[in-house]
Amino acid sequence: MADWRAKRVVVTGDLIQDDSAEAYERFRDLMLPLKLRIHCVPGNHDVPALMRAVCGRPPFSYCAYEQVGDWLFVGIDSCVGSGAGGEVAREELDRLSDIVARSPARHVLLALHHPPVAVGSRWLDTVGLRNGDEVLERLRGLNRIRAVIFGHVHQVYDEDYHGIRILATPSTCRQFKPGSDEFAVDDKPPAYRRITLREDGKVDTELVWVRE
Numbered sequence: 075m076a077d078w079r080a081k082r083v084v085v086t087g088d089l090i091q092d093d094s095a096e097a098y099e100r101f102r103d104l105m106l107p108l109k110l111r112i113h114c115v116p117g118n119h120d121v122p123a124l125m126r127a128v129c130g131r132p133p134f135s136y137c138a139y140e141q142v143g144d145w146l147f148v149g150i151d152s153c154v155g156s157g158a159g160g161e162v163a164r165e166e167l168d169r170l171s172d173i174v175a176r177s178p179a180r181h182v183l184l185a186l187h188h189p190p191v192a193v194g195s196r197w198l199d200t201v202g203l204r205n206g207d208e209v210l211e212r213l214r215g216l217n218r219i220r221a222v223i224f225g226h227v228h229q230v231y232d233e234d235y236h237g238i239r240i241l242a243t244p245s246t247c248r249q250f251k252p253g254s255d256e257f258a259v260d261d262k263p264p265a266y267r268r269i270t271l272r273e274d275g276k277v278d279t280e281l282v283w284v285r286e
């Protein structure tokens with residue numbers, strides 16, 4: 075992927091930490107020079123009303139969907155209720171089903187903040203997606219979901235679930251230590267993930283660790 079160039083960006087939540095509009099405006103000002111479409115979903119640290127004010131207008135999108143060629147991208151909200159854990163509301167799952175049903179796209183990439191699977195870290199797995207099994211069942215039933223990307227866990231995850239690639243990317247900020255029972259910060263640098271969506275429904279992906 076030496077000559078790889080991004081065509082769009084997916085941001086999987088927890089954009090800010092201080093509940094301020096200024097933090098979102100900083101995010102906006104950092105991202106606009108990329109001149110790319112920037113798809114966003116909220117995380118447990120986000121403030122939806124403030125985030126929508128920035129991420130609800132082009133070139134950003136907020137829990138939106140867009141089809142490009144054979145691929146449909148959908149972002150969904152997993153931030154139901156308070157606390158660090160998440161849940162995808164039944165209405166949100168139904169919205170996803172409707173979007174997929176109405177799209178002629180052969181392949182779907184889904185983004186949400188919370189992991190629908192356990193990642194093998196005891197403290198993180200208590201603040202994952204409360205209805206992860208229900209979400210996975212729904213995704214499996216839709217048949218065209220090829221990949222799911224999530225944030226929240228600040229570490230690598232890359233597994234197959236019945237033909238669905240389940241991916242987490244280390245944070246663009248601090249990392250969490252994989253496999254830890256309690257909160258622990260890793261010493262790895264920020265990272266992002268390059269994802270190439272192939273015509274056959276597979277994804278090629280590689281991590282890029284950003285060393286300052």
Ligand SMILES: [Fe+2]
Binds near residue numbers: 088117119225
């Ligand atoms: Fe989070």
